[in-house]
Amino acid sequence: MTAHPLTIIILVIYLLILLLIGFLSSKKSSGGLTDFFLAGRGLGKWTVALSAVSSGRSGWLVLGVTGMAYASGLLAVWALAGFVTVEVFMFFFVARRFRKYSESTDSITVPDILESRYQDHSNILRVTSALIITFFMVAYVGSQVVAGGTAFSSTLGLSNTGGMWFTAIILLVYTVLGGFHAVSKTDVLQAGFMFLSLVILPIVAIIGLGGFGPIIEALHNQGPSYYGIFSFGFGVAMNLIGIGFGSPGNPHILVRYMSLRNIKEMRQAALIGSIWNVVMGWGAIMIGLAGRAYFPDVSSLPDGNQEAVFTTLGSELLNPFFMGILLVAILAAIMSSADSQLLVGSSSLVRDVYDRLLGKGKTLDGKRLVLYSRISIGILMLLSVWLAFSAKEFVFWMVLFAWGGLGACFGPALLLSFYWKGTTKHGVFWGMIVGLITVILVKQQPEWTYTFLPDVKNLFSTILFGITYEAVPGFLMSLLVTVVVSMFTAKPKNAEQTIDDLAS
Numbered sequence: 279m280t281a282h283p284l285t286i287i288i289l290v291i292y293l294l295i296l297l298l299i300g301f302l303s304s305k306k307s308s309g310g311l312t313d314f315f316l317a318g319r320g321l322g323k324w325t326v327a328l329s330a331v332s333s334g335r336s337g338w339l340v341l342g343v344t345g346m347a348y349a350s351g352l353l354a355v356w357a358l359a360g361f362v363t364v365e366v367f368m369f370f371f372v373a374r375r376f377r378k379y380s381e382s383t384d385s386i387t388v389p390d391i392l393e394s395r396y397q398d399h400s401n402i403l404r405v406t407s408a409l410i411i412t413f414f415m416v417a418y419v420g421s422q423v424v425a426g427g428t429a430f431s432s433t434l435g436l437s438n439t440g441g442m443w444f445t446a447i448i449l450l451v452y453t454v455l456g457g458f459h460a461v462s463k464t465d466v467l468q469a470g471f472m473f474l475s476l477v478i479l480p481i482v483a484i485i486g487l488g489g490f491g492p493i494i495e496a497l498h499n500q501g502p503s504y505y506g507i508f509s510f511g512f513g514v515a516m517n518l519i520g521i522g523f524g525s526p527g528n529p530h531i532l533v534r535y536m537s538l539r540n541i542k543e544m545r546q547a548a549l550i551g552s553i554w555n556v557v558m559g560w561g562a563i564m565i566g567l568a569g570r571a572y573f574p575d576v577s578s579l580p581d582g583n584q585e586a587v588f589t590t591l592g593s594e595l596l597n598p599f600f601m602g603i604l605l606v607a608i609l610a611a612i613m614s615s616a617d618s619q620l621l622v623g624s625s626s627l628v629r630d631v632y633d634r635l636l637g638k639g640k641t642l643d644g645k646r647l648v649l650y651s652r653i654s655i656g657i658l659m660l661l662s663v664w665l666a667f668s669a670k671e672f673v674f675w676m677v678l679f680a681w682g683g684l685g686a687c688f689g690p691a692l693l694l695s696f697y698w699k700g701t702t703k704h705g706v707f708w709g710m711i712v713g714l715i716t717v718i719l720v721k722q723q724p725e726w727t728y729t730f731l732p733d734v735k736n737l738f739s740t741i742l743f744g745i746t747y748e749a750v751p752g753f754l755m756s757l758l759v760t761v762v763v764s765m766f767t768a769k770p771k772n773a774e775q776t777i778d779d780l781a782s
Contacts, residue, residue, distance in 0.1 A: 288602025300452025300460045307457030310644030314457035315625045316537045323543040327551035329465035330534040336615035345585035347566025351504035356518035358559040364522030369548035373535035375696040375780045380536040388529045389630045395695045396703035397770045408630040414680040415623035419662035422616035450659045453617045454652045461617045468610030475607035476561030482595050483568035496571040513744020520750035524681040527688030530618035624654040679721040682749025686713035690757035699773045705764030713756025720748035
């Protein structure tokens with residue numbers, strides 16, 4: 279079903295603005311890899327804060343959290359508490375060290391930071407981390423292409439296939455042209471649309487109901503487990519709080535810290551990002567709760583899909599203009615993540631593989647490296663589209679644990695790298711490997727492993743009092759292995775000086 283013409287006009291204007299930003303940013307991004315992947319470390323506090331927020335949330339916030347609040351009530355508050363708490367910690371404490379260390383060592387990527395911190399001349403940390411990042415990023419972008427295809431097919435009257443290609447082409451053009459300059463600026467625009475929709479819709483819904491009374495009544499009609507924030511078991515709450523365990527290790531968020539123009543503005547950026555996160559998170563929860571008052575039974579939603587409450591409530595309450603804003607918010611959530619993930623995947627191929635491995639010891643032209651980066655983005659997009667078309671179920675299965683997998687692989691490694699003098703190269707390597715394996719086994723353990731392993735998910739559930747979300751055991755196992763192995767292996771030279779300098 280095609281949307282109202284005014285709604286489509288709003289959508290088309292938004293897409294044209296994205297392309298315009300890409301064209302206008304192309305010159306700024308052509309100087310070298312630092313320009314292309316970090317905007318020359320010249321972004322302001324508002325851009326860094328809003329770019330970090332929008333790229334980190336993706337469609338999970340506007341569709342996933344609203345659907346969770348509709349289906350499970352105040353249980354969704356625990357998910358909000360998880361990622362907001364961790365990202366406040368990251369922004370206020372860790373981000374400053376990220377920015378300082380990356381500039382002092384000319385690091386552009388997470389593998390850059392790890393190799394420099396541990397003086398790894400064997401390249402094992404760079405190769406391992408680059409492979410993990412590329413693997414997950416292709417799946418991430420593939421899932422966003424699928425989601426974009428669904429959104430465009432329902433609004434522009436395209437086929438699902440046409441919608442997927444349309445999403446891929448728009449993403450490809452402005453990301454290839456403008457690099458991180460374009461991505462960060464479009465992220466600010468997209469964060470604005472997400473913020474606007476997550477504030478306007480719940481306000482309109484509450485006014486339409488005549489106040490909070492009908493929402494409270496709807497909560498009580500669903501029973502105590504729906505409105506009692508502490509009525510859930512420890513394991514259930516911690517599974518949702520555990521979503522925050524992914525934040526310290528997802529490169530498409532971490533690179534934002536490296537791009538800030540002035541390190542003295544980091545705390546202001548942290549405050550802006552934290553407020554934005556909280557307001558958008560609570561807006562998503564209120565949409566889900568208000569949706570329960572408007573649609574008491576899930577069968578009232580299209581195909582009985584709880585995640586359709588956002589668009590269904592919007593079409594019920596908003597005029598075509600604001601419905602256009604609402605649909606743009608969904609696409610903004612999708613694209614603000616996909617463009618960042620494309621850049622991170624490209625940086626792993628060009629910076630970490632070509633520049634630092636294949637071209638090691640050679641003087642490589644900066645503009646040629648930018649050209650290769652643009653070509654690699656095209657290659658990654660083609661891989662993502664191929665994956666999206668050929669293995670949709672695999673893509674969604676993969677992206678469900680990609681967030682937690684990246685958090686487990688890189689979160690402990692990076693946090694310990696910036697705070698513990700005793701961390702070693704071998705500790706970080708084995709921590710990444712064990713974290714990745716743990717996440718995979720907890721998420722979906724292959725049948726053949728049962729011949730020599732117990733049920734890993736049940737084992738961790740028993741040990742961790744009911745926690746089954748793979749990011750939590752993955753993060754904890756990675757942390758434990760990194761610490762233990764580091765205690766028995768040699769730490770790099772100047773480790774004490776490095777941590778002291780970061781703390782100063």
